[in-house]
Amino acid sequence: MDPVIVVGAGPVGLTLALALARQGVPSVVLDETPGGDPPRAARTVVLREDTAALVERLAGVPLDRAGLRWxxxxxxxxxxxxxxxxxxxxxxxxxxxxxxxxxxxxxxxxxxxxxxxxxxxxxxxxxxxxxxxxxxxxxxxxxxxxxxxPLHIAQHLLTGALRAAAAREPLIELAVDSRLDAVEQEATGVTAHTRGPQGTWWRGSYLVGCDGPRSTVRKLQDIRFPxxxxxxxxxxxxxxxxxxxxxxxxxxxxxxxxxxxxxxxxxxxxxxxxxxxxxxxxxxxxxxxxxxxxxxxxxxxxxxxxxxxxxxxxxxxxxxxxxxxHRLARRWRAGRVFLAGDAAHLLGSCGTHGLDEGLRDADNLAWKLATVWHHGPHETLLDSYQTERRASVSARLRAADQALPVLRGGGGLRAYLPGAARGQDALLRDGHLGRGALGAPGAYTASPLAAPHCDAEVPVDTPVGGQVTDVPVTAEDGAIVPLRERLGRGALLVVLVAPGSQVWERRHWVGAGIMPRLAAAVTALPHPAELLVAERYPGAAPHTVLLVRPDGHLVTALNGVRPADLYTAAEATLGGPAHTTTHAEAGAR
Missing domain, CATH: 3.30.9 (D-Amino Acid Oxidase; Chain A, domain 2)
Structure with a gap:
């Protein structure tokens, strides 16, 4: 199958290419520059916990060496x-x-x-x-x-770390001095033309525009950006x-x-x-x-x-x-063409930072493209990218628009109300630190991939659709690693909460109790999955089983080993039974 074409070699485009490579999908990154990001001391970015962890995982280096966490x-x-x-x-x-x-x-x-x-x-x-x-x-x-x-880092250092990782990755081809000027779609793929010293046609399975606020991809697809x-x-x-x-x-x-x-x-x-x-x-x-x-x-x-x-x-x-x-593209998908990062949305008031959302776009889209690349087209799964990510960014834009009159409205009676200044401080702090409606990562509560409710479902501190907490887990090889380290590999994660498991060697409990039955249920899932064991998880009782998407969002939490419910939830996470849409139907979206 043809590689995915990524237009734009900024942080979002490089993150997407690396995330695809981590899941065995080749890509071509079209970079209109000669290569590299010119140093600008005043051009810096702020990453929250989840996006900093994503970049560090893909780049293979701790970014704290280049930036500073305050x-x-x-x-x-x-x-x-x-x-x-x-x-x-x-x-x-x-x-x-x-x-x-x-x-x-x-x-x-x-x-x-x-x-x-x-x-x-x-x-x-x-x-x-x-x-x-x-x-x-x-x-x-x-x-x-x-x-x-938060992690504060110069953007050219961030881009440089990602570019160096991409250069080491055999599944990524970096094409410099390649400016996109045409895109054509067919039922089986997409073709892009670039101009420059080595202008040529590129053939891909899908194309993702990560080419910034003035996105050529968005304009070629005639997508409004109000x-x-x-x-x-x-x-x-x-x-x-x-x-x-x-x-x-x-x-x-x-x-x-x-x-x-x-x-x-x-x-x-x-x-x-x-x-x-x-x-x-x-x-x-x-x-x-x-x-x-x-x-x-x-x-x-x-x-x-x-x-x-x-x-x-x-x-x-x-x-x-x-x-x-503040802008939001009307559509984030046009057939085999997608938008991500600043090409799809612009935000940044009240201390918020748009790069966070662009990196979350890449993380969300990568596992879905990887799934269809390896297992065949699945339109519900691909459509869910726009549904989930556009709703999440739209909520942050709406929160910022509601906060701006309070913060910048010039006072009036509100300035003399008890607690008004504290409330304004809290709004700004939420945006800067990545909390609340202004700054916290979105939860995909209304996702088309949501699992149907079942009697075995139990609440934990992470809401369904929210990002899981990074707890230590025991992997199948016996290594104890952070949960986030197992994300982004294309597999679903099944996490059993078993207090006391880390006291004993894995060989003593892997064949005892409920483990054999759970292992058999994981093997029978309709998608590759990895079984992990955690000593504890916030709000989870012993023997709770968590199903986690490849991008770290919680699908469901079940009370014990429930093979049928686990299978149903996993199938829903993949968009249900596969259905291939014709090119004419997809292009009309």
Whole structure:
């Protein structure tokens, strides 16, 4: 069968190609550039726990060597009456912030990365002048409530790690200087033409457009891309300097030193290795010109405000203006052609980051393409990509659109209501840290692949359709590995919760109790599956059996070994009995 054609060699396209290769599917990646991503210090990305784990699994290297996980997030607001600067956390009720700060001691220990080191837990309880302005304040670290810290990394380093992994993969062909200009579909495949020094025709089984906001694939398929333009604008600077708490990110909602003018909004600072920081200043609506002189003045003002002293020495590395758009493609599939990443959606306000969703697109689509590539066309399975992913991104866009008036509405009566500022802080923190409706990974609760309810189904802490928790599991070879390490191999995962199993060698219990019956049920499933055993899983009773998709989303949790129910759930996960749709039917979608 012909390879999958991936258009675009950015993080999403390379992730998709690597995910396909991991499942035995060859691909051709069409890269319109000469190869590589030019270094830009101010062009960085933030990955959440699940997407960072996905990239590290596919790239084969821990990205912390190139990026930096920050320990927490400090969110500032100014009280309306006292003008006091407060470091606030939504998990802390109003009251004695100093006592709350002492209670947060040690919450953010342990930073990994070339530019990090470990954060001193005593700092969180120190209180004192958080901004250097003389205003008293208390520091509350939100790392414990947020879970694993986000990974902040320069995009060219991320792309470079993925490109290096793709170059080592024999199932991936990287075609540089290849700009797409035509796509043709037939009943058995798709043909793409590229222009350039070696312009040619490429034959593929499917084609996926990962070619960014101005997607040629989307335009060639005449797919509309409605939405909102310039939802937010930020002035951006990357610089090397010494700042307080070098492993923490700062979010200054209303800095006490701010002035009027185009830089009067909130300021975000995120650390990178080697003493480099990315600073973002929220700009007001409109098209005010950000001149170099104005940007330099705000850099000096901001650094002075943070340190409370004369402007510290700094080296300016890069600048730019980042404009956030909100758009969602009407269709993500046209026959054998799919869209993913920025070609399918744009988002990024309120601290959210679109790359997270693009990587989740690739993870969702890869196992479905791999299944049909190996086992034959299955239209329900392929259609589920658009249904699941478009609904998930649409929910995040809707949440951001609802939050923007609250965060940027200018105050009014809402600003004087009790808890209003705390609620605004929580919204921003959700977006930045990947929590809640703004930032948490979506759950495919209304998926066409959902298993029918059965009497043996039991609740666990992960909702059906949600991402499973990364717990240690014992694999079939006896190795104890993280659950996420077994994802993305094309197989379903069947996880038995068996407390005490890791105390004994696998050979002592693999043939005892319910294991033989469960192993036989797994072997009989309509798709390759791997049997894993976990000591525990959040909210699961002993002998609970979890069925997990190759992309890590929970299909069902069953009370014990139920071969018939397990088979039915696995069949539903694959879209039910296979049905091949004609090209005319598929092209009309």
């Amino acid at each position: 320990t927490g997030w400090r969110s500032l607001r100014r009280k309306q009456v006292t003008n006091e600067v407060v470091f606030s956390d939504p998990a802390v009720a109003s009251g004695d912030t100093w006592a709350a700060a002492r209670g947060a001691k040690g919450a953010g220990a342990g930073v990994r990365g070339a530019g990090g080191g470990s954060r001193d837990p005593e700092v969180a309880a120190s209180g004192g002048s958080g901004t250097g302005s003389g205003d008293p304040g208390a520091v509350l670290d939100s790392a414990a409530a947020a879970g694993p810290a 939405g909102r333009t310039a939802v937010e604008r930020y002035a951006v600077a990357a610089l090397r300097t010494d700042l307080p708490r070098p492993a923490e990110a700062f979010l200054h909602r209303m800095p006490p030193w701010r002035t009027t003018g185009p830089f009067a909004g909130e300021i975000t600072a995120r650390p990178l290795p080697d003493g480099v920081w990315r600073l973002d200043w929220l700009l007001p609506p409109g098209k005010d010109l950000v001149t170099p002189e104005l940007l330099l003045a705000r850099i000096r003002e901001t650094l002075t405000g943070w340190t409370g002293e004369a402007t510290p020495a700094y080296e300016l590395l890069d600048t730019g203006v980042h404009t956030v758009h």
